[in-house]
Amino acid sequence: MKVFALHDDGQAPSVTEAPLPEPQEGEVRVRVRAAALNGFDLSVASGRLKDMMEHRFPVVLGKDFAGTVDAVGSGVTGFQVGDRVFGVVTKDYLGDGSFGEYVTVPVAVGIAQLPEQVDFTEGAALGLAGTAAVDAFDAVNVTGGTTVLVSGATGGVGQQALQLAARAGAEVIATASSAEEIELVKRLGAAQTVDYRGDVVTQVLQTHPDGVDVVLNFAGDPAALVPAVKQGGKLASTLIMSADAVPAEGIEVLPVYANPAPATLTRLARNQAEMHTAVTVQQVYPLADVPQAIEDFGSGTLGKLVITLD
Numbered sequence: 681m682k683v684f685a686l687h688d689d690g691q692a693p694s695v696t697e698a699p700l701p702e703p704q705e706g707e708v709r710v711r712v713r714a715a716a717l718n719g720f721d722l723s724v725a726s727g728r729l730k731d732m733m734e735h736r737f738p739v740v741l742g743k744d745f746a747g748t749v750d751a752v753g754s755g756v757t758g759f760q761v762g763d764r765v766f767g768v769v770t771k772d773y774l775g776d777g778s779f780g781e782y783v784t785v786p787v788a789v790g791i792a793q794l795p796e797q798v799d800f801t802e803g804a805a806l807g808l809a810g811t812a813a814v815d816a817f818d819a820v821n822v823t824g825g826t827t828v829l830v831s832g833a834t835g836g837v838g839q840q841a842l843q844l845a846a847r848a849g850a851e852v853i854a855t856a857s858s859a860e861e862i863e864l865v866k867r868l869g870a871a872q873t874v875d876y877r878g879d880v881v882t883q884v885l886q887t888h889p890d891g892v893d894v895v896l897n898f899a900g901d902p903a904a905l906v907p908a909v910k911q912g913g914k915l916a917s918t919l920i921m922s923a924d925a926v927p928a929e930g931i932e933v934l935p936v937y938a939n940p941a942p943a944t945l946t947r948l949a950r951n952q953a954e955m956h957t958a959v960t961v962q963q964v965y966p967l968a969d970v971p972q973a974i975e976d977f978g979s980g981t982l983g984k985l986v987i988t989l990d
């Protein structure tokens with residue numbers, strides 16, 4: 681099968697042939713139809729994670745996937761050959777990835793059924809970013825009238841979180857800079873925008889002098905956003921590993937680590953199928969063009985970049 685993989689030779693990752701993987705106990709094999717890029721993939725591609733996680737070469741890149749179940753390992757219940765599925769490849773080592781024709785994934789975490797209404801391209805774009813958004817949203821208790829600043833609202837995580845907050849009745853302030861970004865976040869439910877190329881805190885305090893109830897931080901320095909949070913409020917961030925990373929008095933700091941539990945993925949898929957949320961797919965690339973997709977992701981995008989494997 682064809683995969684886009686990193687080898688142990690210091691070279692840039694490339695398209696290569698690899699043996700078809702067999703599903704182990706508790707795993708299914710997925711015929712990948714689409715896969716999406718995340719910042720994590722850029723870190724793997726650059727070799728930055730070599731000393732931080734076990735690498736089993738060739739390391740196939742990619743976490744987000746959508747496709748059909750093609751083989752079922754022993755002990756698997758709830759999945760059959762032919763099921764449409766999506767999710768996030770979640771293993772405690774790097775090696776099996778979604779930028780290839782097939783990937784094996786454990787059914788305990790990182791996979792859920794994909795409803796017919798959601799196509800593979802959209803399904804692939806939901807996984808990791810959507811999970812991070814749901815986990816951040818769930819961490820902060822947003823109800824009607826809660827004021828929420830989403831920092832990084834134009835990104836994959838931010839767009840999902842913004843929609844979840846708006847749908848819960850929150851008054852959402854979204855970071856956006858260009859006219860295109862402003863139009864997008866308003867369409868997704870933002871009541872107000874602030875330009876992240878300027879001083880975000882000053883702009884927030886102009887309309888909310890006591891600060892906002894909640895900051896969801898997916899881009900920008902979390903510590904710099906603390907003065908935008910009302911006393912007694914919360915700041916949740918995907919950019920920190922522990923609350924100590926952001927010293928703050930009178931506000932709760934919540935690190936967010938995305939856990940693609942099946943229930944979370946099912947919720948994401950249902951939200952997409954029922955049009956409660958919408959994922960923006962900016963561009964679709966064939967496997968051979970992953971290097972271009974990586975370059976494009978690194979220079980900024982306004983939606984998810986998806987690799988298709990027909």
Ligand SMILES: NC(=O)c1ccc[n+]([C@@H]2O[C@H](COP(=O)([O-])OP(=O)(O)OC[C@H]3O[C@@H](n4cnc5c(N)ncnc54)[C@H](OP(=O)(O)O)[C@@H]3O)[C@@H](O)[C@H]2O)c1
Nearest residue numbers: 719812832834835836837855876899900918937938980981
């Ligand atoms: N902890 C976890 O489990 C977890 C899971 C998923 C993601 N993450 C992390 O969460 C972050 C967001 O992920 P993502 O997939 O949404 O990334 P993304 O798609 O790259 O989105 C980031 C967005 O923020 C914008 N931006 C850049 N600088 C900003 C600033 N100072 N203030 C406000 N917005 C700014 C970017 O605009 P431009 O494109 O114009 O630069 C981009 O639209 C990443 O750092 C990612 O690594 C963590």
